[in-house]
Amino acid sequence: MKKEIGIGLAGFGTVGSGVYKNLVRNGALIEERAGVCFRVRRIAVKDLAEPRAVEAPEELFVTRPDELIEDPGIQIVIELMGGIDFPLAFIRRAIQAGKSVITANKALLAEHGREIFELAKEKKVAVFFEAAVAGGIPIIKAVRESFVGNHIECIHGIFNGTSNYILTRMTDAGLDFSPALEEAQKLGYAEADPALDVNGWDAAHKAIILASLAYGFWVDPAKVHVEGIENVTASDIRFADELGYRIKLIATIKADDEGKIEVRVAPTLIPKSHVLASVNGVFNAVAVRGDVVGETLFYGRGAGQDPTSSAVLCDLVEAGIALSSPKESHGFAAHDLYGDCKPVADSVSKFYLRLGVEDRPGVLAQIAGALGAADIGILSVIQPESHTGEFISLVLILHDAPYGKMLTATKTLAALPCVKSEPLLLHMETFL
Ligand code: HSE
Helix, strand or coil: CCEEEEEEEECCCHHHHHHHHHHHHCHHHHHHHHCEEEEEEEEECCCCCCCCCCCCCHHHEECCCHHHHHCCCEEEEEECCCCCHHHHHHHHHHHHCCCEEEECCHHHHHHHHHHHHHHHHHHCCCEECHHHCCCCCCHHHHHHHHCCCCCEEEEEEECCHHHHHHHHHHHHCCCCHHHHHHHHHHCCCCCCCCHHHHCCHHHHHHHHHHHHHHHCCCCCHHHCEECCCCCCCHHHHHHHHHCCEEEEEEEEEEECCCCCEEEEEEEEEEECCCHHHHCCCCEEEEEEEECCCEEEEEEEECCCHHHHHHHHHHHHHHHHHHHHCCCCCCCCCCCCCCCCECCHHHCEEEEEEEEEECCCCCHHHHHHHHHHHCCCCEEEEECCCCCCCCCEEEEEEEEEEEHHHHHHHHHHHHCCCCECCCCEEEEECCCC
16 A cells, blocks of 8 residues: 555646646556655635636635645645745745645745745755746756756756747747737737746746756846847847847856856847757757756747646655655755856847947948947948838847946947937857
């Protein structure tokens, strides 16, 4: 007879009901692998009358999530409610009560991970979060366990399927941002409120969690550079294409020689030949470079009911095994080898700069002069002819420079009388 472990499921939306469905579907396999028997004892929902996409016995449903914590037969609480304040208080109470916790809540971990894991350590309970980053891609387990013998040199990720879908459609069909977003919403990829998808913060929450795991300290969200894709136009994508690049919303996580950590999420030009440039549609991908392993690549679906439940089930098995053989800490191991983030202004890369300028003699010289005065070198320039008689686009690829210096130079350029539209400055990543 296998030991029985009671589960409390908080939330029965897309992911919660998917976890239940797949636990029923693959229950025998999962129990064989975990060596324990899982039983869902309670499911907390907001409204008992709300229609459910997945069938489950009526007697399991409750409306007070704390019933999960109060049930002595429940050892593992799975938090899939969404939001921040309520789940934070709920998880704190679950940990205080000695329950193992599984959550897919990226915003919660990015903002309160430190506190949650300190409490979990104190109470000697495990908190697992595989589903919080890149859905079905097992990147948390890989960074935490498979690369444990490596210094992580850098991680580059496409962490938001909606943005990636929009940029793919802008690239392949020449759509502008708004129609591409509308399409993503119609297909159910973008959230009803797509703000976090397109403003970069959904990807940033995931990057913060992964960076924290890779470098052993909780990265302060205030030290992360976050830009969305809202200002990228179909023309930028065409210009980048002409220059040999794709524009992707890339999360860049890297350690410099002094051990300072840079975390940045921004629409970024990457060479067409790089493998991340071929990651299209709603797919996510993560490239991890370790000092021992070298380059690795993970690819898969970063959202959706089944991929995300696959990650939660992985956590469930791990939590079940951990309950059978307790260790000091699970899920996050803090250490002091790293400990600070690099100021955003010091982050060095090449840049793409698009300016709308007057079409008259001397303009190019003025721009080049201002960049030269700021000690910023020009790598290449394109200036497509205008057929509308309005100002023309001037696209420059700029040599490596610190972001702060680049931003100041961009402001100087924006103030020149010959510059007629808000400049667009994008990071570039050459993966060297
Ligand atoms: N909305 C996200 C995406 C998935 O489009 O990738 C949840 O983080």
